[in-house]
Amino acid sequence: xxxxxxxxxxxxxxxxxxxxxxxxxxxxxxxxxxxxxxxxxxxxxxxxxxxxxxxxxxxxxxxxxxxxxxxxxxxxxxxxxxxxxxxxxxxxxxxxxxxxxxxxxxxxxxxxxxxxxxxxxxxxxxxxxxxxxxxxxxxxxxxxxxxxxxxxxxxxxxxxxxxxxxxxxxxxxxxxxxxxxxxxxxxxxxxxxxxxxxxxxxxxxxxxxxxxxxxxxxxxxxxxxxxxxxxxxxxxxxxxxxxxxxxxxxxxxxxxxxxxxxxxxxxxxxxxxxxxxxxxxxxxxxxxxxxxxxxxxxxxxxxxxxxxxxxxxxxxxxxxxxxxxxxxxxxxxxxxxx
Numbered sequence: 489x490x491x492x493x494x495x496x497x498x499x500x501x502x503x504x505x506x507x508x509x510x511x512x513x514x515x516x517x518x519x520x521x522x523x524x525x526x527x528x529x530x531x532x533x534x535x536x537x538x539x540x541x542x543x544x545x546x547x548x549x550x551x552x553x554x555x556x557x558x559x560x561x562x563x564x565x566x567x568x569x570x571x572x573x574x575x576x577x578x579x580x581x582x583x584x585x586x587x588x589x590x591x592x593x594x595x596x597x598x599x600x601x602x603x604x605x606x607x608x609x610x611x612x613x614x615x616x617x618x619x620x621x622x623x624x625x626x627x628x629x630x631x632x633x634x635x636x637x638x639x640x641x642x643x644x645x646x647x648x649x650x651x652x653x654x655x656x657x658x659x660x661x662x663x664x665x666x667x668x669x670x671x672x673x674x675x676x677x678x679x680x681x682x683x684x685x686x687x688x689x690x691x692x693x694x695x696x697x698x699x700x701x702x703x704x705x706x707x708x709x710x711x712x713x714x715x716x717x718x719x720x721x722x723x724x725x726x727x728x729x730x731x732x733x734x735x736x737x738x739x740x741x742x743x744x745x746x747x748x749x750x751x752x753x754x755x756x757x758x759x760x761x762x763x764x765x766x767x768x769x770x771x772x773x774x775x776x777x778x779x780x781x782x783x784x785x786x787x788x789x790x791x792x793x794x795x796x797x798x799x800x801x802x803x804x805x806x807x808x809x810x811x812x813x814x815x816x817x818x819x820x821x822x823x824x825x826x
Contacts, residue, residue, distance in 0.1 A: 542574065542595070542596055542597050542598050543572065544601070545559055545573055546576050546578060546601070546602050546603065547577070549580040550577035554731070560784070561784025578605050580705065582604075585604070585610070589617065590616065599791050600617060600622055600625065603627050624636060625637070626642075628676060644805050649682060649687070652684050652811070656688060657688060660726065665698045666725065666728060669700075669734050671734070680755050680776075710729070714738045726752070727751075729755070730754075733758075735775070743771075751773040753774050755778070756775060756776075757777025757825065758825070765817040765822075779826050781826075
């Protein structure tokens with residue numbers, strides 16, 4: 489009888505074990521852990537949100553202090569809003585800029601802040617960006633085919649040029665001969681020269697433009713071409729430069745030739761030029777000051793609005809700060825950008 493009870497108990501234990509085994513799910517199957525899968529999906533979504541948007545930046549030349557400051561302002565605004573920025577330096581080479589844009593597309597950028605090396609040759613890259621559904625924020629200097637861009641952020645460059653022309657008329661009421669140093673591949677400089685010529689055309693006593701030379705926007709070439717023209721035209725009164733980097737080159741040329749009476753105008757309001765304006769014996773007469781810092785902040789504001797599907801203005805003009813001369817440079821200081 490006792491043995492029979494033991495056998496019955498053993499049978500019940502075995503049956504219980506079999507029942508429990510039959511209820512257990514197989515480890516490693518999709519059915520095994522549905523809750524954990526949901527947690528993984530939620531984690532992936534959270535990580536994507538934390539990563540934010542990926543922006544690209546392509547300036548004209550990152551040796552130019554202006555574009556260094558513009559990129560820094562953009563980077564600070566992009567990263568502080570939880571997003572990332574990829575920066576490439578085309579070094580003033582339009583073909584290199586095109587290749588770098590392709591690389592940024594392949595890296596998965598959502599939008600690009602773009603200052604074209606060549607406002608016409610950039611068109612195939614604009615088409616490539618559009619086909620890849622990358623939003624384009626054109627910054628500082630415009631592309632020629634504006635229909636491709638989502639928004640433009642820059643200064644009123646014609647107004648900057650007019651400021652320089654009006655300052656020249658005031659400083660030289662008897663007129664004189666003018667050398668223009670430009671860069672036809674950059675539309676911002678084209679517009680500044682247009683504004684300058686418009687202003688001096690209204691002078692009571694005329695100004696004669698003896699030459700206009702392409703500098704490619706580079707310091708070294710600015711020195712070279714300015715020297716060549718000034719050797720031919722030793723009676724030049726003033727030099728109008730498309731930006732402050734060109735103006736520094738023009739000043740170098742004037743110093744090398746010992747032409748202390750020539751006066752020079754530029755556009756940007758760079759610290760280098762403002763430091764010159766603090767001196768008593770400089771040829772720099774003034775600079776129409778813009779703010780790459782404000783421009784960078786505005787560009788990011790517009791870029792985020794575009795990607796978030798919010799309202800934004802297609803054309804955004806950052807106000808020209810002022811015509812900085814010896815008379816007011818102290819108010820702006822020379823240690824940094826305005």
